[in-house]
Amino acid sequence: MDVLMPRALEEALAMRAEHPGAVPIAGGTDLMVELNFDHIRPEVMIDLSGFADLREWRREDDRLFVGSGVTYTRIMRELPEMRALVQASRSVGSPQIRNRGTIGGNLGTASPAGDSLPVLAVHDAEIVVASVRGERSLSWRDFLLGVKRTALEPDELILGARWRVLRGPQSFAKVGTRNAMVIAVANLCFATDPETRTVRVALGSVAPTVIRAPEAEALLAGAFARAGAWDDPSAPIPASDVEAFAERVSAAAQPIDDVRGSAAYRRHAVRVLAERAVGRAVDELAEEALVS
Amino acid sequence: MLIRMLVNGEWREADVWPGSSLLFVLREELGLPGSKNACEQGECGSCSAWLDGELVCTCLVLAAQAHGREVRTVESLSGEDRLHPVQEAFLEAGAVQCGFCTPGLVVAVTDLLDHDPAPDELTVREALSGNLCRCTGYEKVFDAVRLAARRKQEGSW
Numbered sequence: 001m002d003v004l005m006p007r008a009l010e011e012a013l014a015m016r017a018e019h020p021g022a023v024p025i026a027g028g029t030d031l032m033v034e035l036n037f038d039h040i041r042p043e044v045m046i047d048l049s050g051f052a053d054l055r056e057w058r059r060e061d062d063r064l065f066v067g068s069g070v071t072y073t074r075i076m077r078e079l080p081e082m083r084a085l086v087q088a089s090r091s092v093g094s095p096q097i098r099n100r101g102t103i104g105g106n107l108g109t110a111s112p113a114g115d116s117l118p119v120l121a122v123h124d125a126e127i128v129v130a131s132v133r134g135e136r137s138l139s140w141r142d143f144l145l146g147v148k149r150t151a152l153e154p155d156e157l158i159l160g161a162r163w164r165v166l167r168g169p170q171s172f173a174k175v176g177t178r179n180a181m182v183i184a185v186a187n188l189c190f191a192t193d194p195e196t197r198t199v200r201v202a203l204g205s206v207a208p209t210v211i212r213a214p215e216a217e218a219l220l221a222g223a224f225a226r227a228g229a230w231d232d233p234s235a236p237i238p239a240s241d242v243e244a245f246a247e248r249v250s251a252a253a254q255p256i257d258d259v260r261g262s263a264a265y266r267r268h269a270v271r272v273l274a275e276r277a278v279g280r281a282v283d284e285l286a287e288e289a290l291v292s
Numbered sequence: 293m294l295i296r297m298l299v300n301g302e303w304r305e306a307d308v309w310p311g312s313s314l315l316f317v318l319r320e321e322l323g324l325p326g327s328k329n330a331c332e333q334g335e336c337g338s339c340s341a342w343l344d345g346e347l348v349c350t351c352l353v354l355a356a357q358a359h360g361r362e363v364r365t366v367e368s369l370s371g372e373d374r375l376h377p378v379q380e381a382f383l384e385a386g387a388v389q390c391g392f393c394t395p396g397l398v399v400a401v402t403d404l405l406d407h408d409p410a411p412d413e414l415t416v417r418e419a420l421s422g423n424l425c426r427c428t429g430y431e432k433v434f435d436a437v438r439l440a441a442r443r444k445q446e447g448s449w
Binding site: 001002003005025027028029032033035036037041045047049050073093094095096097099100178179180181 | 293309310311313332333334335337340346347348349351352353354356357359400403418419421422423
């Protein structure tokens with residue numbers, strides 16, 4: 001086994017082209033477990049922590065680009081206005097794990113339970129990847145193909161993710177056996193986008209990949225419109241609409257029974273999370289209306 | 293592969309299998325057994341140490357990634373004939389039973405108080421959420437944190 005230690009992104013891409021089977025490693029919080037337990041023995045690993053290119057984030061007009069090497073600790077510290085992403089980051093592992101784990105790791109590992117993934121899905125993020133052949137962007141849907149399966153080619157590296165910043169209320173919530181150090185039994189990200197008058201909801205750990213619930217989204221956006229809530233944030237949303245939304249979110253889930261929870265529990269959990277998320281968003285809108 | 297890193301203020305070298313964890317190198321190659329090897333999957337925090345000043349589980353750091361960097365372990369905390377104030381507080385509060393989790397907890401508490409000398413209860417719980425203790429039930433550990441924090445605020449360390 002060999003560990004290659006590039007000092008620049010170009011060098012890393014050249015190494016990836018030369019060793020297509022090589023495993024890239026950044027924070028190592030997923031991969032080191034596999035190595036320590038002898039589950040993988042790659043011939044070549046490429047360390048991505050020796051250069052700064054992937055560790056940057058930047059605003060691009062109304063968009064945000066977050067490099068694949070940005071850690072959860074840095075998201076919490078440096079991007080407080082990305083509220084759902086901060087909440088998701090805070091729910092990852094422990095301080096020790098958040099200091100190392102990166103958003104690129106969630107994408108590369110492509111676990112259905114990756115906590116930042118529902119947030120990326122809600123934002124319709126595009127995933128930016130590169131190789132010596134050039135750079136390309138693909139939507140999160142086209143990138144995440146299945147359980148631990150992505151569209152990343154063997155010579156590519158994940159550069160980061162880019163999305164349009166949403167201005168409405170947004171939140172992330174997760175169900176697990178503890179408040180910390182827990183792989184989600186179910187997680188959910190919810191956001192409203194006043195600009196396009198849409199509602200977005202994404203679920204994790206209840207399907208082979210993170211999924212959106214488009215029927216539920218359309219139903220709640222319609223309820224917001226009927227209640228006049230896009231123009232008057234203090235307008236109440238009928239409880240029956242919120243319940244119907246949560247019901248459709250639950251119906252969109254395709255969970256399985258596994259060691260962490262049963263399919264029935266997961267369906268129930270996302271229903272509860274969906275209802276809570278809407279409640280919080282409506283409260284937040286009402287509060288903002290009061291202040292202004 | 294040859295790895296060179298600044299460990300507790302001293303440049304050290306080790307010739308190791310490239311897939312080794314930083315924890316393995318510290319314990320088996322550099323004679324620093326303070327960082328404990330328990331879960332090897334980042335669950336227990338017993339191997340906590342600082343990499344370039346950041347709290348990490350050394351079992352989840354590829355040793356090669358520490359090449360050229362600074363590592364500080366629990367061994368750096370005490371002097372020749374005195375304990376670190378956090379270690380003193382653990383002793384006085386009775387926060388040590390079997391002792392296996394203690395080095396990791398001491399490192400995590402020191403890291404917390406370095407950043408926030410007056411943490412509230414929830415901050416303490418969150419800061420220590422990555423360190424498992426199966427003996428104490430944590431209450432004595434929280435007592436130790438309060439004691440160490442009070443002394444830090446009083447300026448005694």
